[in-house]
Amino acid sequence: MMRTRPLKVALLGCGVVGSEVARIMMTHADDLAARIGAPVELAGVAVRRPDKVREGIPAELITTDATALVKRGDIDVVVELIGGIEPARSLITTAFEHGASVVSANKALLAQDGAGLHAIAEEQNKDLYYEAAVAGAIPLIRPLRESLAGDKVNRVLGIVNGTTNFILDKMDTTGAGYQEALDEASALGYAEADPTADVEGFDAAAKAAILAGIAFHTRVRLDDVYREGMTEVTAADFASAKGMGCTIKLLAICERAADGESVTARVHPAMIPLAHPLASVRGAYNAVFVESDAAGQLMFYGPGAGGSPTASAVLGDLVAVCRNRLSGATGPGASAYTQLPVSPMGEVVTRYHISLDVADKPGVLAQVATVFAEHGVSIDTVRQQGKDGEASLVVVTHHASDASLNGTVEALRNLDTVRGVASIMRVEGE
Numbered sequence: 001m002m003r004t005r006p007l008k009v010a011l012l013g014c015g016v017v018g019s020e021v022a023r024i025m026m027t028h029a030d031d032l033a034a035r036i037g038a039p040v041e042l043a044g045v046a047v048r049r050p051d052k053v054r055e056g057i058p059a060e061l062i063t064t065d066a067t068a069l070v071k072r073g074d075i076d077v078v079v080e081l082i083g084g085i086e087p088a089r090s091l092i093t094t095a096f097e098h099g100a101s102v103v104s105a106n107k108a109l110l111a112q113d114g115a116g117l118h119a120i121a122e123e124q125n126k127d128l129y130y131e132a133a134v135a136g137a138i139p140l141i142r143p144l145r146e147s148l149a150g151d152k153v154n155r156v157l158g159i160v161n162g163t164t165n166f167i168l169d170k171m172d173t174t175g176a177g178y179q180e181a182l183d184e185a186s187a188l189g190y191a192e193a194d195p196t197a198d199v200e201g202f203d204a205a206a207k208a209a210i211l212a213g214i215a216f217h218t219r220v221r222l223d224d225v226y227r228e229g230m231t232e233v234t235a236a237d238f239a240s241a242k243g244m245g246c247t248i249k250l251l252a253i254c255e256r257a258a259d260g261e262s263v264t265a266r267v268h269p270a271m272i273p274l275a276h277p278l279a280s281v282r283g284a285y286n287a288v289f290v291e292s293d294a295a296g297q298l299m300f301y302g303p304g305a306g307g308s309p310t311a312s313a314v315l316g317d318l319v320a321v322c323r324n325r326l327s328g329a330t331g332p333g334a335s336a337y338t339q340l341p342v343s344p345m346g347e348v349v350t351r352y353h354i355s356l357d358v359a360d361k362p363g364v365l366a367q368v369a370t371v372f373a374e375h376g377v378s379i380d381t382v383r384q385q386g387k388d389g390e391a392s393l394v395v396v397t398h399h400a401s402d403a404s405l406n407g408t409v410e411a412l413r414n415l416d417t418v419r420g421v422a423s424i425m426r427v428e429g430e
């Protein structure tokens with residue numbers, strides 16, 4: 001039976017995502033009410049610029065006082081779409097303290113203080129949902145938190161940032177320049193307010209922290225995630241990748257150690273074979289593989305950024321939280337009981353593609369090979385191309401630890417015959 005008293009929703013932030021959430025709430029009000037079992041009413045919208053025209057949103061709902069809105073006491077659900085750490089954190093905390101549950105898309109905040117926010121939500125017996133925070137529209141948080149709650153996840157690997165995938169895809173397929181592609185991603189609403197978060201890998205690292213925490217039932221914070229952005233990836237790197245039958249993607253990789261005693265989480269550009277499904281993830285799409293004991297390998301794929309796709313995930317959470325309010329229940333809270341340590345990047349084992357500029361004279365190849373051997377890094381292939389007395393040497397290794405690889409590269413730099421290390425890139429997906 002339909003309850004007639006509406007559930008009241010406060011929207012904080014009416015930008016790319018917030019405006020789409022408001023639009024869908026208005027245009028799909030009847031369907032949402034039928035699915036929830038009660039009408040949902042947009043009770044207030046906190047904005048920074050009140051004079052901006054916001055089609056479809058009654059002017060009397062607009063306020064610049066977000067704190068007063070979350071303190072009203074009659075709000076059932078606060079939807080936080082401001083982004084950033086403050087005032088988002090204080091507003092969410094105040095919302096819980098004044099009786100509301102919270103839906104957020106704020107990965108930066110959740111990666112920094114998810115545990116603290118979950119603790120307050122639990123204390124107040126309220127929900128904290130954030131499907132939109134990782135991989136946009138793709139259902140990923142809920143499958144990990146609920147569908148896979150009976151399985152043991154060992155690995156989560158994928159593309160979790162739409163902006164950088166869009167840029168790398170453009171650079172690879174159209175030869176577009178980095179800045180041109182970034183400007184287009186920003187105009188399309190994919191990039192963060194400060195796109196440094198995207199291109200330097202902070203956004204993907206925040207998502208990796210959230211995913212690793214949920215997947216391995218442990219606590220992983222942004223600072224625990226090894227991070228390299230994609231600003232240094234060049235057209236020459238793409239040419240090298242092509243030579244190897246690969247392309248380059250910015251990957252997030254979260255792994256449980258083989259002995260099960262620790263985990264790692266990392267974000268960096270990597271070469272992947274063109275035949276790998278991640279190679280054909282184009283534009284702002286995301287794709288994530290989850291590997292678990294019982295299920296085996298699962299792949300989640302879909303739009304990873306943009307107003308409308310992200311709003312889809314927010315609305316899904318809103319419906320779930322509203323249903324919980326009506327039934328007097330709360331959804332699953334934080335699960336960090338395993339308390340596994342996060343190992344440093346040096347312990348990660350993977351393959352490497354190293355491009356060196358060397359002198360083209362007898363014995364150089366042997367010298368270089370000796371350095372690899374001395375550091376216990378086994379070489380898979382070597383390709384040499386001469387150019388005017390100098391040569392370019394491309395070495396692809398077998399699996400080795402990041403620490404051994406770093407030691408190798410440092411020693412190579414000290415060889416007189418090595419003029420420079422042109423690029424080092426990890427090779428994944430083989």
Ligand SMILES: NC(=O)c1ccc[n+]([C@@H]2O[C@H](COP(=O)([O-])OP(=O)(O)OC[C@H]3O[C@@H](n4cnc5c(N)ncnc54)[C@H](O)[C@@H]3O)[C@@H](O)[C@H]2O)c1
Nearest residue numbers: 013014015016017046047048081082083105106305306310
């Ligand atoms: N755009 C996407 O594709 C996407 C996807 C997933 C998650 N997210 C996340 O969703 C959130 C919102 O992203 P967005 O793309 O809509 O950003 P946006 O910059 O377009 O919107 C944020 C809005 O919040 C407003 N705002 C800032 N401080 C405020 C305050 N104190 N009170 C009221 N309003 C305030 C800003 O004026 C702006 O309009 C962020 O956490 C972002 O990381 C975005």
Ligand SMILES: N[C@@H](CCO)C(=O)O
Nearest residue numbers: 161162163190192305
């Ligand atoms: N800026 C983010 C938005 C989605 O989280 C991205 O490009 O993936």
Ligand code: NA
Nearest residue numbers: 131134136138
């Ligand atoms: Na998602």
